[in-house]
Amino acid sequence: MKATDVQLQSRAAHPEVTVLDRWLAMRLQRAIEAVGLRLELWDGTCLYASGTRPIGDLVVRNTRTLLGLLVNPDLWFGEAFMMRDLEVRGSLEGVVEALSRLHPPFPSHTGFLRAALARRNTRRHSRRNVHHHYDLGNDFYEQWLDTDLVYTCAFFEDATMTLEEAQRAKLDLVCRKLRLQRDERVIEAGCGWGALALHMARYYGVRVLAFNISREQLAYARERASELGLSDRVEFVDDDYRNARGEFDVFVSIGMLEHVGLREFPTLGSVIRRTVRRAGGRGLLHFIGRDVPRPLNAWIRRRIFPGGYAPTLAQVSARVLAPAGMSVIDVENLRLHYARTLAHWHERFQAVADRVRARYGEQFERAWELYLAGSRAAFATGWMQLFQVVFAPFESEPPYWTRAEVYRENYSGVHLTR
Amino acid sequence: MKATDVQLQSRAAHPEVTVLDRWLAMRLQRAIEAVGLRLELWDGTCLYASGTRPIGDLVVRNTRTLLGLLVNPDLWFGEAFMMRDLEVRGSLEGVVEALSRLHPPFPSHTGFLRAALARRNTRRHSRRNVHHHYDLGNDFYEQWLDTDLVYTCAFFEDATMTLEEAQRAKLDLVCRKLRLQRDERVIEAGCGWGALALHMARYYGVRVLAFNISREQLAYARERASELGLSDRVEFVDDDYRNARGEFDVFVSIGMLEHVGLREFPTLGSVIRRTVRRAGGRGLLHFIGRDVPRPLNAWIRRRIFPGGYAPTLAQVSARVLAPAGMSVIDVENLRLHYARTLAHWHERFQAVADRVRARYGEQFERAWELYLAGSRAAFATGWMQLFQVVFAPFESEPPYWTRAEVYRENYSGVHLTR
Numbered sequence: 163m164k165a166t167d168v169q170l171q172s173r174a175a176h177p178e179v180t181v182l183d184r185w186l187a188m189r190l191q192r193a194i195e196a197v198g199l200r201l202e203l204w205d206g207t208c209l210y211a212s213g214t215r216p217i218g219d220l221v222v223r224n225t226r227t228l229l230g231l232l233v234n235p236d237l238w239f240g241e242a243f244m245m246r247d248l249e250v251r252g253s254l255e256g257v258v259e260a261l262s263r264l265h266p267p268f269p270s271h272t273g274f275l276r277a278a279l280a281r282r283n284t285r286r287h288s289r290r291n292v293h294h295h296y297d298l299g300n301d302f303y304e305q306w307l308d309t310d311l312v313y314t315c316a317f318f319e320d321a322t323m324t325l326e327e328a329q330r331a332k333l334d335l336v337c338r339k340l341r342l343q344r345d346e347r348v349i350e351a352g353c354g355w356g357a358l359a360l361h362m363a364r365y366y367g368v369r370v371l372a373f374n375i376s377r378e379q380l381a382y383a384r385e386r387a388s389e390l391g392l393s394d395r396v397e398f399v400d401d402d403y404r405n406a407r408g409e410f411d412v413f414v415s416i417g418m419l420e421h422v423g424l425r426e427f428p429t430l431g432s433v434i435r436r437t438v439r440r441a442g443g444r445g446l447l448h449f450i451g452r453d454v455p456r457p458l459n460a461w462i463r464r465r466i467f468p469g470g471y472a473p474t475l476a477q478v479s480a481r482v483l484a485p486a487g488m489s490v491i492d493v494e495n496l497r498l499h500y501a502r503t504l505a506h507w508h509e510r511f512q513a514v515a516d517r518v519r520a521r522y523g524e525q526f527e528r529a530w531e532l533y534l535a536g537s538r539a540a541f542a543t544g545w546m547q548l549f550q551v552v553f554a555p556f557e558s559e560p561p562y563w564t565r566a567e568v569y570r571e572n573y574s575g576v577h578l579t580r
Numbered sequence: 581m582k583a584t585d586v587q588l589q590s591r592a593a594h595p596e597v598t599v600l601d602r603w604l605a606m607r608l609q610r611a612i613e614a615v616g617l618r619l620e621l622w623d624g625t626c627l628y629a630s631g632t633r634p635i636g637d638l639v640v641r642n643t644r645t646l647l648g649l650l651v652n653p654d655l656w657f658g659e660a661f662m663m664r665d666l667e668v669r670g671s672l673e674g675v676v677e678a679l680s681r682l683h684p685p686f687p688s689h690t691g692f693l694r695a696a697l698a699r700r701n702t703r704r705h706s707r708r709n710v711h712h713h714y715d716l717g718n719d720f721y722e723q724w725l726d727t728d729l730v731y732t733c734a735f736f737e738d739a740t741m742t743l744e745e746a747q748r749a750k751l752d753l754v755c756r757k758l759r760l761q762r763d764e765r766v767i768e769a770g771c772g773w774g775a776l777a778l779h780m781a782r783y784y785g786v787r788v789l790a791f792n793i794s795r796e797q798l799a800y801a802r803e804r805a806s807e808l809g810l811s812d813r814v815e816f817v818d819d820d821y822r823n824a825r826g827e828f829d830v831f832v833s834i835g836m837l838e839h840v841g842l843r844e845f846p847t848l849g850s851v852i853r854r855t856v857r858r859a860g861g862r863g864l865l866h867f868i869g870r871d872v873p874r875p876l877n878a879w880i881r882r883r884i885f886p887g888g889y890a891p892t893l894a895q896v897s898a899r900v901l902a903p904a905g906m907s908v909i910d911v912e913n914l915r916l917h918y919a920r921t922l923a924h925w926h927e928r929f930q931a932v933a934d935r936v937r938a939r940y941g942e943q944f945e946r947a948w949e950l951y952l953a954g955s956r957a958a959f960a961t962g963w964m965q966l967f968q969v970v971f972a973p974f975e976s977e978p979p980y981w982t983r984a985e986v987y988r989e990n991y992s993g994v995h996l997t998r
Contacts, residue, residue, distance in 0.1 A: 263975075319982055453974055454902045475908055476894035484872045489965055490893050493911035494983065544974035547907055556871055556962035557681075564737055565912065566987040 177224075179205045186228040193232075194220070197260040202251075203228075217260050218252025235261075240461030240536075244529045254531065255508070259539035283423040283469045285402045289375050291421065291469040300355070300382050305517070306510035311355035311382070314417035314448065315500035315548045325506040328499075333361040336414065338568045339492065339552050340446055341561040342366040346411040349373075349437050351403035351430075352418025356383025356396070362414075363395040370396045371410070373403040404429055406437055413438050413445035419478065420450045420458075423471050427481040435486035444554040444561045445488070450500075451475055451547040459536075466533050475549055483553050491560045492552040497541045500548040504538035595643075597623045604646040611650075612638070615678040620669075621646075635678050636670025653679075658879030658954075662947045672949065673926070677957035701841040701887045703820045707793050709839065709887040718773070718800050723935070724928035729773035729800070732835035732866065733918035733966045743924040746917075751779040754832065756986045757910065757970050758864055759979040760784040764829040767791075767855050769821035769848075770836025774801025774814070780832075781813040788814045789828070791821040822847055824855055831856050831863035837896065838868045838876075841889045845899040853904035862909070862972040862979045865900075868918075869893055869965040877954075884951050893967055901971050909978045910970040915959045918966040922956035 183203060191201045191209045200216035202208050204223050210216060222228055227247040230238030239261065242248035250257050283291065303311055308326045316328035317335050336358065342348070344367035353359050353372035356379070362368050374380050380398050387393045403418070404426075413434055422430055438445055450472045457463070458470045479490055511518070511534055519527040540546040554560055562568065601621060609619045609627045618634035620626050622641050628634060640646055645665040648656030657679065660666035668675050701709065721729055726744045734746035735753050754776065760766070762785035771777050771790035774797070780786050792798050798816050805811045821836070822844075831852055840848055856863055868890045875881070876888045897908055929936070929952055937945040958964040972978050980986065 317982075319984070321981065453905075453907050474898065474902070476898035476902075479897075480892065480894035484892070484894070487871075489871050489913060489915075489962055490911060490967075491913045493908060495907060495909045495978065497907075498978065498981070544907055544976070549908075558962070560913065560916065563739065563916070564735075566737070569984040569987050 179203050179207050180225075183207075183225055183228060184209075186225070186232060187222075190228060190232055194261070194264070197263045199257060199260055216252075218250060218257035220257070221249040221251060223247045223249075234460065237460035237464065240459075240465060240529070240532055243532050244465070244525050246524075246528070254535045255505075255538060258532070258536045259543055262536070262539045262543045262545045283421065283426050285404065287469060288402065288421065291467070294468055295466065298378075300378050302518070302522075303355075305514045306507055310357040312357045313354055315496055316503040316506075317496065318499055318502055325503070325510075328503070329357070330361070332499075333358050334365070335568075336416065336446055336448065336550070337362055337366050339550070339561075339565075340412050340414065340444060341567075342368050342412065345369065347371070347409075348412040348414060349403075349406055349408075349410040351406070351413070351415040351433070352421070353379075353383065353398065354417070355379050356386055356398060358414070358416055359383070359396045359398070360386060360390060360392055363392045364390060368395070368412070371399060371406070371408075372396060373399050373401055373406060375400070375402055404433055406433055408437065409439050410437050411439055411443055413443075415446075416448040417450070419447055419482075420467070420470050420472055423469060424473065424477065424481070427473075427477065428485060431482045431484075431486040434482065434488065438486075438488075438555065440487075440555045441558055443558060444491070444552065447478065447482070447549075447551045447553070449473070449478070449549055449551075451478070451549045453544075453547065462533065462536075465529050472546060475547075475551070478549075478551065483551075487556055488553040489556045489560075490551060491554050492550075492565060494550045496548045496550060497544065497546065500546075501538050501541040504534055504541065508534040508538060597621050597625050598643075601625075601643055601646060602627075604643070604650060605640075608646060608650055612679070612682070615681050617675060617678055634670075636668060636675035638675070639667040639669060641665045641667075652878065655878035655882065658877075658883060658947070658950055661950050662883070662943050664942075664946070672953045673923075673956060676950070676954045677961055680954070680957045680961045680963045701839065701844050703822065705887060706820065706839065709885070712886055713884065716796075718796050720936070720940075721773075723932045724925055728775040730775045731772055733914055734921040734924075735914065736917055736920055743921070743928075746921070747775070748779070750917075751776050752783070753986075754834065754864055754866065754968070755780055755784050757968070757979075757983075758830050758832065758862060759985075760786050760830065763787065765789070765827075766830040766832060767821075767824055767826075767828040769824070769831070769833040769851070770839070771797075771801065771816065772835070773797050774804055774816060776832070776834055777801070777814045777816070778804060778808060778810055781810045782808060786813070786830070789817060789824070789826075790814060791817050791819055791824060793818070793820055822851055824851055826855065827857050828855050829857055829861055831861075833864075834866040835868070837865055837900075838885070838888050838890055841887060842891065842895065842899070845891075845895065846903060849900045849902075849904040852900065852906065856904075856906075856973065858905075858973045859976055861976060862970065863906070865896065865967075865969045865971070867891070867896070867967055867969075869896070869967045871962075871965065880951065880954075883947050890964060893965075893969070896967075896969065901969075905974055906971040907974045907978075908969060909972050910968075910983055912968045914966045914968060915962065915964065918964075919956050919959040922952055922959065926952040926956060 198217040200210040200219045202219050202221045227242045308329045312329040317332035318328045319331040346368045348368045348370045350359050350372040353374045359370040359372040380400050383398045387396050452472050452474050616635040618628040618637045620637050620639045645660045726747045730747040735750035736746045737749040764786045766786050766788045768777050768790040771792045777788040777790040801816045805814045870890050870892050
């Protein structure tokens with residue numbers, strides 16, 4: 163059944179609540195009551211028994227949604243919300259956060275197997291997957307991202323920072339962790355709209371080769387490079403990072419690993435191995451991760467990030483870095499910074515929701531609303547992690563003697579070279 | 581054949597160098613020439629062909645040593661050195677460092693299997709293994725460790741620090757990473773001579789329950805606690821950490837994980853799970869690690885650390901922390917600090933080598949000399965790593981908003997409570 167069929171059905175007149183509906187509702191209510199959620203059926207039926215005030219209500223419009231929520235809640239909650247077969251009363255963020263507490267993130271071997279058996283992100287699939295998400299139109303993202311279009315976790319170095327400041331602080335944190343030196347050669351795998359590549363070239367004087375397979379992003383990045391007079395220092399390449407050749411001082415990848423998939427980890431490892439100079443080389447991976455192996459939420463994979471997979475630190479360290487002959491130098495978990503970043507995005511998105519709905523339709527707008535609220539909840543509750551991992555060839559000296567050095571300078575142009 | 585037999589044989593008159601000896605020597609010379617080492621046989625025979633000056637010489641005394649070095653170099657180098665069947669000409673540290681470069685530390689699945697099949701460190705075996713190393717006599721360690729008897733990697737926060745200062749800086753770094761608060765309850769698994777437990781209680785005002793199964797160390801630690809008037813705040817328990825009960829704010833273990841062994845990782849995980857408070861709890865593991873799974877050097881396991889195993893970060897994160905419902909918050913690799921620590925120990929050990937030889941015998945003295953020099957080389961070359969891992973229950977807030985906080989205070993009694 164196609165999405166449009168579901169939508170048509172949900173708009174039909176609601177049938178009577180049957181004995182089966184009440185039985186399904188009772189089971190569902192029992193499952194969500196522990197986290198303070200109340201279920202309401204299309205005729206107002208409510209089986210909430212707890213004495214405490216609920217965090218929010220799930221208002222369900224039909225039997226198929228009740229069934230879907232019981233059988234495959236991960237997929238169905240999103241589908242039903244998107245199609246208006248389910249409405250949320252109260253704060254969407256609060257409700258999603260409560261729901262995410264229903265899943266204790268402990269080891270799941272079946273999840274791991276499913277992920278391992280999932281389709282490989284070949285070069286062709288990657289191009290299609292990336293196109294799905296990142297080629298929605300730069301103007302779409304410009305409406306609610308920061309002015310530099312940084313679509314990854316920010317670093318609220320100072321708790322009072324704006325999103326714009328925190329994104330620049332993140333770019334700078336990455337540069338400082340990498341101890342970039344003037345005229346060094348940097349390879350970036352998956353460069354988004356080019357903010358990091360341009361920041362590195364502008365403030366640290368390095369030369370950057372930045373790979374991306376999103377045409378829309380590349381066009382934007384090249385224009386920015388030209389405006390900033392950095393086209394001679396930053397080359398934006400319309401190609402898969404797996405085709406990269408040559409030797410570099412630094413490898414960096416921010417928010418791309420989530421799109422790589424477990425089965426391509428050895429390939430990523432071999433790219434790192436052949437591109438990073440052994441003596442004095444180093445790199446940084448910034449990625450959404452997990453404590454335990456588990457596939458990405460089914461709805462997110464279907465509607466938002468096809469081919470996405472958030473790995474554990476163990477998987478990245480054993481399957482990407484170790485085979486590349488790299489030692490882990492430093493790991494930082496920034497999950498609460500991502501929760502805050504997402505709260506900013508969500509707030510900005512809500513401010514332009516009407517415009518998004520007018521242009522892309524209601525389903526799209528509701529899907530993005532849920533994706534942003536749900537992601538914030540996942541990071542706030544510890545269901546997902548955000549790791550920055552610094553690595554270096556095992557036989558090479560780590561980039562710093564103590565990492566206190568990383569924090570000694572403020573972000574205020576100490577490294578300004580232009 | 582027992583060690584004493586080998587020793588007797590090595591003292592016998594050396595036989596002629598045969599054709600077989602020359603053939604073995606040629607193969608061995610070929611293997612070690614790449615790292616600049618020269619082989620010399622008992623009659624002066626030397627097959628070194630390289631045009632470059634050697635880093636050092638291995639002088640071999642008999643055929644069985646030639647054979648041993650070819651067949652099982654990891655075990656035999658140590659055995660032969662200890663028994664004087666092999667002498668090193670030139671710097672022992674330099675030679676061992678060169679030898680360690682012969683092993684590219686890339687994944688070895690057989691090593692991993694061997695480690696997995698190794699005997700379990702049951703409570704009884706652990707007691708025996710610990711006794712083997714740590715009950716050599718406090719006065720032995722007092723001769724060459726720092727004044728606080730800290731027998732783990734120091735932190736040379738400032739490159740000019742003495743060993744004493746760097747050990748205190750390490751203790752303090754651990755406290756700062758853990759954000760200890762006055763009157764919190766801390767459990768320490770494997771407390772050595774008690775330096776960390778006493779530091780935490782003295783400067784951060786926490787209450788510590790510290791486990792150890794080395795009688796000699798415990799006696800020393802209790803005496804120190806009494807001298808410092810801290811007996812009411814620090815309890816040193818003569819028991820296996822696996823028997824720990826109760827709930828604590830903080831779990832800490834410095835240099836014990838290497839003695840746990842892979843097969844007991846789930847048990848350690850369950851101890852962490854049941855002892856760390858979920859809301860606001862956190863912990864730190866400080867351990868010798870590897871980039872890839874590989875058993876500890878065979879000679880080190882035989883003579884120095886029976887039952888020892890240095891795990892990878894992936895193993896610790898997937899087999900200890902994830903099953904305990906803990907998120908990795910922060911990882912720091914301090915391998916070069918351990919190389920420097922070991923250089924200090926080695927230098928101090930050499931200064932008292934005569935006394936050690938007089939009391940414990942030549943074999944013991946040579947074994948320790950090699951162990952210290954070899955360990956320094958292993959950390960200097962990246963063959964081994966030193967990880968500090970901060971963790972917290974996944975649903976709990978990490979102990980700090982940004983880790984810059986860890987570096988904001990100097991070690992100068994900011995937290996002094998007495």
